[in-house]
Amino acid sequence: MDLRAPSHRASTGWSPKSSSPVDTRAPIERLPVELIHKIFFQSLEFNFPRASIHVAAALANEVIYSWLIRLAFSSNNPSSSSGILIRPFVPMSYFSIGMKERTDLQTEILRCRWCTISLMRKCQREYVEHVLRQKCRDLVMSDADRAQLDNLDDYWQNIDPFDNATHGKRGKGDLVLSARHPQSDVNLKVSIWFNFGAVQIREPSPVFQETDVFRLPACSLTDPCRMPDRLLRTPWTEEKLELLTLLSNEAYIDDDGNFERSKAVVRQLIVDRDFATFQRLLSLHIRVKIYSYPLRWPVRSNNFRVAARYAKSDKDPFLTLLFSEHRDEIPTSDKSIRALLAKYEQS
Structure with a gap:
């Protein structure tokens, strides 16, 4: 859903019987901006902004983009139905959108060039602060914990942007505060x-469970959105890698266990000799459409063969990383790769 203006331009003509310009815009183009916004969010018709330069201009701004991200990527955990996903934080009824429609909306948003890591981070912070205001304002907390909750700037400024979580799991939290329910x-x-971009309010337990977690971005476990091609190809910028890392546990890269897209990305990085990106991506845990859990970025037999073909020396960094950290992914029946591993270990 690219909200850029279409290539054609509407014209303003001149009446042959008058020196005044004639407004040749279609009736919908002459609507107030607020009504154009309402039509768009009620329909979520992706081609609407492409129909006219005037409509596109009315919808092409950061407020609209932020609303779209909130609407599409806010989690629908049980507690979100109470005081969280309401106007004006979202522009329409969040729960009127079905899971399939939300997944399609997420996929379209991620394809858009305006969906950047900086905008996603901004939306994350606004979402977390909104949840904390709504859910923590009445909780009984110590003065020290309340002061921390009211001033989170240092935490936002010092996040690890490439934290993919240990084995795809987030752990107990970057900041954990104690509170008490007033009633x-x-x-x-x-x-x-x-x-x-996550918050959880729970009773203390020796066993941590990821239940009723407020998150942004959040995608369905059973019907996730698709990782866009633009995040899986050159140029590999820090901003692109950060957004890819953030989405890696949410949006799926591969459709099934053949791992076609992830395998192609690894192969191209080897051919391009881009070891820094190669190393970073292989450290990620990613989603596959048919699985409800993240798994380590897969390496296939062909990736080992390509690495051997392009190796510059016996201590080629690509082969070194593959054989040291991914040898367990070599099929026991693949004698050629096993022979290559034995040769590597002897060198």
Whole structure:
């Protein structure tokens, strides 16, 4: 859903019987901007902005983009239905959109060039702060914990942008504060993950469970959106890699266990001799459409063969990384790769 203006331009003509210009815009183009916004969000018709330069101009701004990200990527955990996903934080009823429609919306948004890591980070912070305001304002907290909750600037400024979580799991939180429910007097823990844009308010437990977590971005476990091609090819900028890392546990890269897209990315990095990006991507855990959990970026037999073909020396960094960290992915039946491994170990 690219909200850029279409290539053609609407014209303003001149009446032959008058010296005044004639407005040749279509009736919908002459609507107030607020009505154009309402039509767009009620229909979520991706081609609407492409129909006219006037409509595109009315929709091409950061407020609209932020609303779209909130609408598409806010989690629908059980507690989100109470005081979180409401106007004006979202422009329409969040729960009126079905799972399939939301997945399609996410996929379209990620394809757009305006969907950048800086905008996603801005939306994350606004979302987390909105959740904390709504859900923590009445909790009983110590003065020190309340002061921390009211001033999170240092945490936002010092997040690890390339944290992919250990084995794809987020852990107990970057910041965990104690609280108490004002009516029931039940003890609670407020956990915040800044890099992942996540908040959880739960009762203390020796066993951590990722239940009822507020998150942005959040994609469906059973019907995730698709990682866009633009994030899986050159040029490999820091901004692109950060956005890819953030989305790697949410949007799927591969459709199935053949791992066609992830395998092609690894192969191209070897051919391009881009070891820095190669190393970074292989450290990620990623989604596959048919699995409901993240797995380590897959390496296939062909990737080993390509690395051997392009190796500059016996200590080629690509082969070194593959054989040292991914040897368990070599099929036991693949004698040629096993022979290559034996030769590498003897060198």
